[in-house]
Amino acid sequence: MTISKKPAAMPTSIDGTLELLSGGNYVGDRSLATVLFLALKMGRPLFLEGEAGVGKTEIAKVLSQTLGRKLIRLQCYEGLDVAAAVYEWNYAAQMIAIRLAEAGGAVDRAGLTKDVFSEQYLIKRPLLQALEPDPAGAPVLLIDELDRTDEAFEAFLLEVLSEYQITIPELGTVKAAHAPMVIITSNRTREIHDALKRRCLYHWVGYPTAEREMKILQAKVPGVGKRLSQEIVHFVQALRKEDLFKSPGVAETLDWATALSELDSVALDPATVSDTLGVLLKYQDDIVRIEGSKAGELLNQVRAELRAAE
Amino acid sequence: MTTETAGRLAENIVYFARALRVAGIPLGPGSVLDALSAVTAAHIGSRDDFYWTLHAIFVKRHEQSILFDQAFRIFFKRRNYLEQLMGMTLPQVDAGPPAPDKQALQRVQDALMQGLGEKLQREVQELEIDMSQTVSDQEVLQKKDFAQMSAAEVEAAKRAIQKLVLPLDEVKTRRLRPDRHGHIIDMRRTLRASMKSGGDFIDLKYMGPKTRMPPVVALLDISGSMTDYTRLFLHFLHAVTDHRKRVHSFLFGTRLTNVTRALKSKDPDEALAACTASVMDWSGGTRIATSLAEFNKKWARRVLTQGAIVLLITDGLERDPDDRLAFEIDRLHRSCRRLIWLNPLLRYEGFEAKAKGIQQILPHVDEFRPIHNLDSLDGLCRSLSSAGSRHFESKAWTGKDMAGEAA
Numbered sequence: 001m002t003i004s005k006k007p008a009a010m011p012t013s014i015d016g017t018l019e020l021l022s023g024g025n026y027v028g029d030r031s032l033a034t035v036l037f038l039a040l041k042m043g044r045p046l047f048l049e050g051e052a053g054v055g056k057t058e059i060a061k062v063l064s065q066t067l068g069r070k071l072i073r074l075q076c077y078e079g080l081d082v083a084a085a086v087y088e089w090n091y092a093a094q095m096i097a098i099r100l101a102e103a104g105g106a107v108d109r110a111g112l113t114k115d116v117f118s119e120q121y122l123i124k125r126p127l128l129q130a131l132e133p134d135p136a137g138a139p140v141l142l143i144d145e146l147d148r149t150d151e152a153f154e155a156f157l158l159e160v161l162s163e164y165q166i167t168i169p170e171l172g173t174v175k176a177a178h179a180p181m182v183i184i185t186s187n188r189t190r191e192i193h194d195a196l197k198r199r200c201l202y203h204w205v206g207y208p209t210a211e212r213e214m215k216i217l218q219a220k221v222p223g224v225g226k227r228l229s230q231e232i233v234h235f236v237q238a239l240r241k242e243d244l245f246k247s248p249g250v251a252e253t254l255d256w257a258t259a260l261s262e263l264d265s266v267a268l269d270p271a272t273v274s275d276t277l278g279v280l281l282k283y284q285d286d287i288v289r290i291e292g293s294k295a296g297e298l299l300n301q302v303r304a305e306l307r308a309a310e
Numbered sequence: 311m312t313t314e315t316a317g318r319l320a321e322n323i324v325y326f327a328r329a330l331r332v333a334g335i336p337l338g339p340g341s342v343l344d345a346l347s348a349v350t351a352a353h354i355g356s357r358d359d360f361y362w363t364l365h366a367i368f369v370k371r372h373e374q375s376i377l378f379d380q381a382f383r384i385f386f387k388r389r390n391y392l393e394q395l396m397g398m399t400l401p402q403v404d405a406g407p408p409a410p411d412k413q414a415l416q417r418v419q420d421a422l423m424q425g426l427g428e429k430l431q432r433e434v435q436e437l438e439i440d441m442s443q444t445v446s447d448q449e450v451l452q453k454k455d456f457a458q459m460s461a462a463e464v465e466a467a468k469r470a471i472q473k474l475v476l477p478l479d480e481v482k483t484r485r486l487r488p489d490r491h492g493h494i495i496d497m498r499r500t501l502r503a504s505m506k507s508g509g510d511f512i513d514l515k516y517m518g519p520k521t522r523m524p525p526v527v528a529l530l531d532i533s534g535s536m537t538d539y540t541r542l543f544l545h546f547l548h549a550v551t552d553h554r555k556r557v558h559s560f561l562f563g564t565r566l567t568n569v570t571r572a573l574k575s576k577d578p579d580e581a582l583a584a585c586t587a588s589v590m591d592w593s594g595g596t597r598i599a600t601s602l603a604e605f606n607k608k609w610a611r612r613v614l615t616q617g618a619i620v621l622l623i624t625d626g627l628e629r630d631p632d633d634r635l636a637f638e639i640d641r642l643h644r645s646c647r648r649l650i651w652l653n654p655l656l657r658y659e660g661f662e663a664k665a666k667g668i669q670q671i672l673p674h675v676d677e678f679r680p681i682h683n684l685d686s687l688d689g690l691c692r693s694l695s696s697a698g699s700r701h702f703e704s705k706a707w708t709g710k711d712m713a714g715e716a717a
Contacts, residue, residue: 014352014359034352034362041351042344049372078616079484083498091497095512098504113505150616152485170502188372189611197370198340204372245607285637 007068007136011037024062026055027208027215035203036063045161045182047197050205052187053249055216060142060183069181070139074126076149082156086166088123097121117170127160131176138178147186154196161199208250210237216250221257231268232257234302239280239290242298248280255279270296320346326385327368333381335374341367357386468578470684471545476553477694480521481617492518524617524647525556526694529605531624532589533563533596539654539681543623544585546687548578558613562601563591568609595629598667602638610645617647619694623681625655628667636670643674652690656680 011017014030017037021028028036036059039046048056064071074085094116101112124132130141146154160166161182165175184200186192208216213233217224224232232253240247248256256279265272273295281287290298327342345367354360361382369378488496499515507513528547532540540561551557551573561567572584586592614620620642628635643649651671655661657680663669672678677693680686 030358031362031365034359035366038348038352038363038366042348081485089498089501091501094501102510116501116505150483150485189615191371191612194336194370198338201366202370203366204375 008066010040010067013037020066021059021062024066025219026058026062027212027219028059029208029212032059032203032205035201039201040181042201043179045184045200047184047186047192047200047202048205049186049188049202051207051247051249053251054205054207055250056185056205057142057144060140060185063181063183064140067137067140069137070134071142072126072130072139072180073142073144075144076146076153078148078150080149080153084125085153085156086125086127087168088125089117089170090121090123094121119171122168122171128166128174130180130182131164131166131174133177138176138180141180141182143182143184145187146184146192147189151193154193157196158199161196207240207247210234213237213250213253217253217257220254221261224257224261225266227267228260228265229257230306231299231302232260234305235268235273235298236280238298238302242290244281244286244289245283246281246286252280268299268302270299273299319349323349323364326364326381329385330368330378330381333377335368335370335377337368468542468545471542471549471687472578476550477691479523479619479695481524482519482521483616485520486517487520489516489518492516494518523554523556524619525558525613525615526550526554526619526621527558527560527613527646528621528623529560529562529602531563531596531598532561532592533627534593535596535625535627536623536654537593539623541582543681544573544582545578548573548581551581552576556616558609560605560609561585561589562596562598562605563589563594564597564600565591566601566604566608567591596624596627597630598624598626598628598671599632599635599638602642603634606638606641606645610642614646619648619650620646621650621652621690622671622675623652625653626651626668626671627665628670633670635667636674639671639674643676648677649675650677650679650690650693651675652679652681652686654680654682657682 008020008023011020014034014037017040018028018030018033021033021036036046038044046059048059050056060073061071063069097116098112101115126141130139143157146157163175164179165173167173182200207213210233213236214229217229217233221229236248236253236256256276259276259279260268260272263272263276270292274291277287277291277295281290323345324342327337327345331337345364348363348367349360352359352363354363364382365375365378369375486492486494486496488499494517496515496517500512503515504512528550530540530543530547547557547559551559551570557573558568558570559573561569567589569585569588572588573581575581575584622642653668655668656678663672679690679693681690
């Protein structure tokens with residue numbers, strides 16, 4: 001990727017936001033640019049929902065790259081707790097401190113408690129890191145796949161996302177001087193509570209149109225020939241119209257394009273499509289449905305469409 | 311922007327938000343304030359930008375997008391009309407193409423008209439059920455009235471259901487909580503406790519895994535052959551929904567209907583009335599495979615997380631049996647922790663799995679239970695409370711002698 005080293009300035013308009021995204025090789029539409037611009041301008045978290053592989057996580061990465069900010073990523077999983085997401089005390093160091101104080105003889109209990117629970121013994125996890133001042137500017141905080149964690153963690157996020165502060169009982173409240181740019185993503189494997197969504201700006205990231213997908217393909221996998229990339233995009237678009245258990249996302253399109261260019265293909269043919277279908281479809285019964293004659297049928301349809309367009 | 315036009319814009323946004331609220335998008339005054347600051351921040355240039363700016367603030371769920379879209383079209387299309395009514399200017403917008411979604415349009419139109427109700431005095435039309443959408447020739451487009459079916463025994467049974475000891479099964483989660491008998495040392499509490507003695511004693515504290523009730527997903531057959539059981543089972547489902555979090559209920563005949571929200575109403579009669587109102591294929595034919603396919607595709611990935619138990623309540627009499635049923639039930643089985651099949655036909659002593667649908671479902675369930683009286687409901691509760699296993703012998707049913715197990 002060719003991204004200039006010099007960080008871009010914060011966008012001041014919707015057009016500016018679109019430019020920022022394209023500067024980071026992200027081909028987004030205007031609706032996304034609008035909501036992203038508002039999120040940055042209003043200092044609100046951006047909640048992105050959509051099928052897997054449509055480029056939700058990528059937005060946070062592009063934002064941190066183009067603006068030259070630090071990217072702090074919190075990958076959610078079931079059972080994610082405060083110790084892994086926010087902070088943890090360095091127990092080993094605390095024990096040693098207690099022992100040393102003992103060996104020293106002078107036991108000042110109140111003082112010891114204060115010493116042991118001080119910032120020196122604090123291990124900062126992603127959420128706390130995101131509130132720290134950074135010379136490059138407020139970081140980008142990516143809370144990825146929030147739907148994977150449970151409701152208890154969501155409730156915890158409420159304080160962080162509305163006030164940009166975290167309360168540590170032993171230490172006090174840590175508040176960010178500059179609010180981080182927060183991007184939350186969800187695959188919608190469960191519904192996120194409204195209380196959390198209310199604090200965010202919501203955007204549904206859908207599958208791109210053929211035209212936009214073409215641009216994405218050209219930006220991300222530049223080595224692919226024009227004819228092949230057109231066929232790839234139209235084939236994937238046709239595939240999304242089929243009754244599949246999991247439709248291929250943009251990530252799959254890019255993988256497929258890479259795979260086909262590795263195989264030195266210049267155009268699609270039924271045999272290659274059937275052989276490489278595993279890159280596009282991730283469920284066995286979807287593959288069985290499309291493999292063979294159906295793939296050939298779709299391919300003919302795509303070719304006819306392309307010929308008609310010429 | 312001059313203060314006057316800004317004032318009118320603000321007024322419009324307030325009206326628009328009110329219309330959305332009536333159309334079913336829950337919006338607080340906070341959202342309206344947000345919308346105002348967003349519109350000011352975005353320096354709106356075009357209709358599209360205005361659309362997406364309001365969209366960013368007002369829409370919080372993917373499903374709400376369509377309502378928003380319709381409301382926006384109507385609200386800003388009827389500019390001249392509204393001008394006459396309200397004597398105010400609206401942002402420069404063009405009328406979009408006619409709206410495609412009839413139901414959403416109707417809902418929004420109702421909402422808009424209701425918002426201006428005092429001035430317009432327009433009758434609020436009732437939502438029409440689109441009859442042309444029916445899929446089955448046998449589908450009976452009628453709404454069963456529960457009151458019609460009420461009898462003394464049914465009342466007694468309902469009361470009994472409310473007194474039933476509901477399942478209290480719990481599964482371990484990956485989250486930890488303080489536990490005196492736990493096996494994991496809780497360093498944080500340990501250190502804090504040892505501060506009491508100034509660090510002279512280190513008093514170990516422990517944690518153990520937290521437990522919680524797993525989600526329950528009920529798929530209830532409401533076809534004609536099940537009529538006698540569905541109503542009481544709905545009562546049971548309502549009791550369970552009231553008792554624990556994370557219960558999802560679906561009804562199916564020829565199509566699948568999600569009635570989770572309807573069942574959340576505290577009053578059982580209200581909840582059941584809401585259920586009946588939302589179902590269009592009551593007492594029609596059965597398309598188990600089609601309904602399960604829809605569930606697998608649309609809902610399974612959303613509701614079958616975190617170790618869900620699935621209750622499948624059907625007699626297994628598929629209207630047009632083919633191999634798809636076996637395939638769909640297999641997929642369902644593989645995506646949940648435990649699949650329990652409740653079949654009222656099991657009440658017959660000499661029940662044998664002869665029907666093709668039943669034979670297809672049986673190999674893929676973890677448990678096969680009767681569901682025809684209060685005893686069997688009680689048995690279900692007890693079974694849910696126990697851990698259960700995934701080793702189920704389906705051959706016992708396809709063979710002759712299995713009457714003993716049914717009890």
